[in-house]
Amino acid sequence: MKMNPWTLSVLLLLAGPLGADPGWQVEYPDSFCVVEGSTATIPCSFTHPAGQRVERVVWCPNHEICHLTTPNVYNSSNVRADSRFQYLGDLVRNCTLKIIKTVKQDAATYHFRFEANGDKYTKKKGVGVTVTDGEDVKVRSSVTDNVVKEGGQVTLTCTSACSFHRLDVHWYRNGHALSETGPALHLSCLTNNNTGNYTCSLDSSGRKTSAPWSLVVVEDEGRHKCDSDRSVTVSVVSVLLAVILLLLAGLVFAKRSAPGPEHEIVYSEVVR
Template identity: 80%
Template sequence: MKMNPWTLSVLLLLAGPLGADPDWHVEYPDSFCVVEGSTATIPCSFTHPAGHRVERVVWCTNQVFCNDITSTPNVYDSNVRADSRFQYLEDLVGNCTLKIIKTVKQDAATYLFRFETNYDNWAGRKGVVVNVTDGEVVKVRSSVTDHVVKEGGQVTLTCTSACSFHQLDVHWYRNGHALSETGPALHLSGLSNDDAGNYTCSLDSSGRNTSAPWCLVVVEDEGFHRSVHLKVAVVKGVVLAVLLLLLAGVVFAKWFSNKTKRI
């Protein structure tokens, strides 16, 4: 079967990406939103053929294949000391996550990941478009409509902004004091008066992007207290019953011992 050169060229062009080795792959989101001054983590994963050993990993910006360091230096290169604000969090096996610390306006760019093995190299073709925004109003939203929650109840507070927070570092504070919990959602359960106060969230530890306070008021729940008192009464009753049984056992043992001596 004969085929004209033009048709053959088109088929070869199409066969390139379609026939590419599926073992070579880089996966990350198409775009990413970051609030200026915050710390963000770009998720990334990669695969390569079995038997290959990764020897170098590179993250670059605004390049096609991450190999033109003369025009734009790489933000991370496992073989070269790079900007400490860009940290490679994972490994040389399959996770290529990149962390950007205290982002600035100049960090807005298209980020691309490239890795080299002992046989070949591969780069993620599309890249991640990172947008850096400023002036975002960070807010605390609540799972309850009112600020008042009964003792023993629960509430979930969420730190929100125009950017997606699934990969942003979020810090939580109560009355200005940092909490150990981090992440976009703060879950509070079994509430007591100690949990009451003003809650704020921030996108970084410096408090530059901090929300307005959300006030939580915890009120006494009579039903809750009746339940607690009932449980305490039951426990006291059980303890008393056990003590009476022990006392009765001691008395019986002493009586039986005396009776035996008389016989």
């Protein structure tokens, strides 16, 4: 069967270089869920035969070949500083893509393409990205009761329809942002200062937050406050160390200033 050169070229592009040589690979999840307004990171890695030098990488939506004229969200030869799509990878192994402040229109099937020494490879199966409205974001707690005694601990988890793999999660207490980030918030050695309404959000602006989860920390008469115990312990240890150091310094100084045998003054009695 005779095949014209154009058809053969297209088939080779779809299959990858060298007839889908196993040395050319791209790995990323089959699907990825993102909450609208949030920032998500799609993990990706690629490999190629030894001796190849990658010259260009591209991410594009809804295209199996992702060639030069295909609309793309990232192109290493034409970087757009204002793009919401940030390439966190390199030209060696990492092809991770970050999507900032996702919108509904970002839902697509994304493909990664890399070019090396004149060869090129695009994984035929892309990663399908879905975008949800995020209205089902909730806070779940490791304890059943909202009232916890001083010195106790609780773990709050932010959940939604999307898996939280590589998603940015922001936490708030009484509407004020906390420094902790991530899907789980660990609160240990609780004091009254931890009392408040906790919310989480996948939107860094804090506009789309979960319903509040109220935490009340009550005094436990039979237990000392963790912070007080720690501060007292640190203070006592510091004082003891200071006293020991002063004693050692005094002994060393006294030993050095005491006259030795060669400096002893001999008094002789004068006989008249």
